[in-house]
Amino acid sequence: MHNLIKAVVNSNENTLLREFLHQLRQQKRTYWLRNDIIVFFEQFCQEQKQEGKLSPTGQSTVQIEKILQVIQEIILESESYCIVIRPKIAQEEFYRLTNALEVEAISVQEILAIRDRYVNRHHPADGKIFEIDFRPFYDYSPLIRDSKNIGNGVQYLNRFLSSKLFQDPQQWLSELYKFLSLHNYNGTQLLINERIQNQAQLSNQIKEAIAFVESRPGTEPYPEFRFPLQSLGFEPGWGNTAARVQESLELLDALLDSPDHQILEALLSRIPMIFRLVLVSCHGWFGQEGVLGRPDTGGQVVYVLDQAKSLEQQLLEDITLAGLDVLKIAPQVIILSRLIPQSDGTRCDERLEKVYGTENVFILRVPFRSNGHSTDYWISRFEIWPYLETFAIDAEKELWSVLNGRPDLIVGNYTDGNLIAFLLARKLKVTQCNVAHALEKSKYLFSNLYWQDLESQYHFSLQFTADLIAMNAANFIVSSTYQEITGMPDSVGQYESYKHFTMPDLYHVVDGIELFSPKFNVVPPGVNESYFFPYSNYQDRTMGDRQRLEELLFTLDDPSQVYGRLDNPEKRPLFSMARLDRIKNLTGLVEIFAQSDSLQAQCNLILVAGKLRLEESEDPEERSEIEKMYALIDQYQLQGKIRWLGVRLSKGDTGEVYRVIGDRRGIFVQPALFEAFGLTILEAMISGLPTFATRFGGPLEIIQDGENGFLINPTQTKETGDRLAKFVQQCDQDPDLWSKLSQAAMARVYSTYTWKIHTTKLLSLSRIYGFWNFVSQEEREDMLRYIEALFYLLYKPRANQLLAAQHSL
Structure with a gap:
């Protein structure tokens, strides 16, 4: 990356780079983040084109644009620019670029000191600042090489462990033997007993045990051959039938003879050690x-x-x-x-x-x-x-x-x-x-x-x-x-x-x-499938709950629970449910709805969002959002088009609320500024609701844009409103489109996001x-x-x- 910076400095783009950096200084701002840098550069290029200093095609900015794609920060000092570059995921590099376009790499310690100076917390050269550094303590651990494999740590660890078994079999087989022999439940020995004294004996006894269970019917219950197996040194824990015990022992036998990461994972995943x-x-x-x-x-x-x-x-x-x-x-x-x-x-x-x-x-x-x-x-x-x-x-x-x-x-x-x-x-x-x-x-x-x-x-x-x-x-x-x-x-x-x-x-x-x-x-x-399931599963729904919640969502006149009446309750509902805090951005969704005449003409906005009154909340952020919500409703004159429910729903009612929205072929919108994961997204999708969710955070991995839902940038109010309105119009013209997205949303959840999948993996880990x-x-x-x-x-x-x-x- 250092060479790429030098290439720009030494190219015919250096004059433009110098001018761009100069313009950054004129903004009276010393700390620039990636998005702001890119936006400012686009504005800068437009001005340069208008002044005739840059060709309309922008061909002379190719090298600069390559650098800008990986820059995370620029901090302006009096005579230089400190640049944080992220050339790859999980990697950062730090450089100083002087006004004369001289470039040098700087250390982590230097960039941290520069950040301190930015907030006027400068530490002199002989000053003391506590440093935390965990890097040396990971020397004992295997490390993944490719960033694409981050998040699949167990697979890498299994390969590492199996390679150790292969490279130094005596030591690692000894460790495996000790590991198997220590397992017990409330003092009752599991897996292997004192008849097997070491790893060599374990290897011999396995073959005898496999031959023994192989001679019995595969479906024979374990209690019927428990004691003969025990005499060979094997205690409960290998399986509930002869076939299952044979599978488990064969995995161990294969691991001892020819270590393999898949065999290791399969064996360890079976060992009863979590009670x-x-x-x-x-x-x-x-x-x-x-x-x-x-x-x-x-x-x-x-x-x-x-x-x-x-x-x-x-x-x-x-x-x-x-x-x-x-x-x-x-x-x-x-x-x-x-x-x-x-x-x-x-x-x-x-x-x-x-x-x-x-x-x-x-x-x-x-x-x-x-x-x-x-x-x-x-x-x-x-x-x-x-x-x-x-x-x-x-x-x-x-x-x-x-x-x-x-x-x-x-x-x-x-x-x-x-x-x-x-x-x-x-x-x-x-x-x-x-x-x-x-x-x-x-x-x-x-x-x-x-x-x-x-x-x-x-x-x-x-x-x-x-x-x-x-x-x-x-x-x-x-x-x-x-x-x-x-x-x-x-x-x-x-x-x-x-x-x-x-x-x-x-x-x-x-x-x-x-x-x-x-x-x-x-x-x-x-997703808890007892509470959250498709709206079309009418046999699992209760008519009384459906009618009660339908009234709550669309027509109930109760100021203690609901703010706002709907002029036309039959319009297609846009629905969202979240806490009233800044990150969840429900007030941002109100602005999106308020600034789209098309959405207001075709839809009602229904929100389930915590408290209705300031005096009910002790949370400063929630109180601020309550005030903002009322102000937006008044500013955009949304009365008759919005319902705000200040209720705390049980899980059963929450699931039925999604389904009631599905009955009316509604749409779920999750407008968070950032969402770490997004359980409400899964709940809405499994209920059968076409879902629009923030592209910032976890939803980016849940939703495949345009296939089983839609990703939005909630900070782009008009763009988001237009995309919602376009989908609503397409659904009005082609009712099958709503059903197609509904089915795709449900299929996505059932294939990837069930608790059965989650807990099986967690216990294996x-x-x-x-x-x-x-x-x-x-x-x-x-x-x-x-x-x-x-x-x-x-x-x-x-x-x-x-x-x-x-x-x-």
Whole structure:
């Protein structure tokens, strides 16, 4: 890339480049991001053409345009331009270009110092700034070479492990033997017993065992030949029938004779090692009723509840297939959350709550404590950091009590849950999985640079530090999409944004995460098919619910729940459902609708969006959006064309609402400025609604534009309105078009986004990374001690400061 810059500097385009850089300086702006740079360059070229300095075809800008396609930032200093280039996904390079067009590479440390100076936080040459660098700690780990394979870490790890088995069979077979021999359930030995003393004996006994089960009918139940197999050294866990046991033993035999990554994955995926799971979602308002849509919950509660139910079903299936019914094993799934004594009429003050429709899934709530006393009220996710360490200590005792043992896997959710997962996994020595859902650093532009200005409201110094700790400590990380990790060619991923950044006056992150680590895996969530299913499945719908919700959506006159009457309720509905916050951008959808006469003529806009009145909300961002919503309705005189429902719907009602919209051949619009994944998109698509969703974030991977939905840029108001209006007009002219998109949307979800697919993959990952954790435990110890140092030197002192400030109020 350095050569490409020099090529521009030495080409006949250098005069134009010099003029462009000069024009950048005239804008009285010193920090330029990619999109702004490209827009300004286009304007600049138009002006140059008008002045006759550039040919109408723009042929003399070819080299400059190549550079602009990979530039992420330009920071203007007094005598130079500091350029951040992203030549490939997950890679950055830094250069200084002087006014005289001299170019040199600069280091990460230099670019971080330049960013500090930009916000007037300059550190002198002999000044002290704490540096965080995780790069050396990934030397123990295999690394993916091709960025296209990021997010498929388990496949790479399997190849690595199988190659190790091949290169050094004695050591790795010894490790495999130890791994198989340590498995037990409540003291009952599984897989192999003391009759097999070492890996050589294991290899011999396998062949005898295979010959034994091969001689029996394939469908013969395991209990009928359990004891003869036990005499050969093999305990329960290999299968529930003779054929299944034979398959499992043959996989192990093949792995010992000729290591192969596919065989390794198939074998490890069968090993019964997960019986007790903990899913951490701790920042409060976690329940089955009366909490969905409250601040800090919403989609995460839906995700975790559905995941927990599906995990139990998959574990029950796996236990049966492994032949462990003979031991009467019952898997346990615990959702660890926060107990809130002042629970506002919800069940969030109950210590233990059974999850509906499950055998052994419970919500375990543990209070937040400070100075020995429980906190009674809900606390925003931005304020909870001082309570997490004590919460983890208390939660460990509670988990031992409920599970009668330690968990086999801990899955964190969101930053706070991931930090607790780290603290628990470190203490209990179990496998840790992280799920981010969304990383706040990506949602708030320049949030790290201006953290001091935002600290009183968001406490990003704690959140970003917690992210660094948890994501590096995790044995594996599950993301919903590829771009959540490394973005796209023209945008930086959420995890990628932690690679290099500065928190001025606090620390510099020289290398915050290894994006090529095989710990990253894309495992998208599913849809709860009990609640969300096609509108055309009339046999599964209740007529009373359908009529009640149809009235609520279109005609009910109840100011406590609904704002706005429809002049013509029969028009095609444009529908959206989300929290009222800036990122979800429902007010942006109102503007799109308001600025399209065609849409207003053909459609009604129906919104299900939290609160209706300012006095009902304690969230500043929600209150701001409420005010903006009313202002837009008045400004564009949308009365009679819009319905705004300020209701909290149950999951059953939510599913039926989508279907009622489908009955009227409506359209779902998700206009978020950024969406980490987009569960509502899946819910709408499986219900049969043609869906328009933001192109910023996860929807880019869910929707294949024009095939099973449409991608929009919600910041381009007119363009989005025109695209919606065009589709509506085409549907009016050709009713089959709506049905075609409806069918394609449903097919997309059923093929890729079910909880069965998700949990099968998650449990397979847990077993494979459990094995990797076992064989590499000592090599991880240096990193874990470094992480603990960051926790006690950076995180905990700031958390204590926040707690003291809270108590002084």
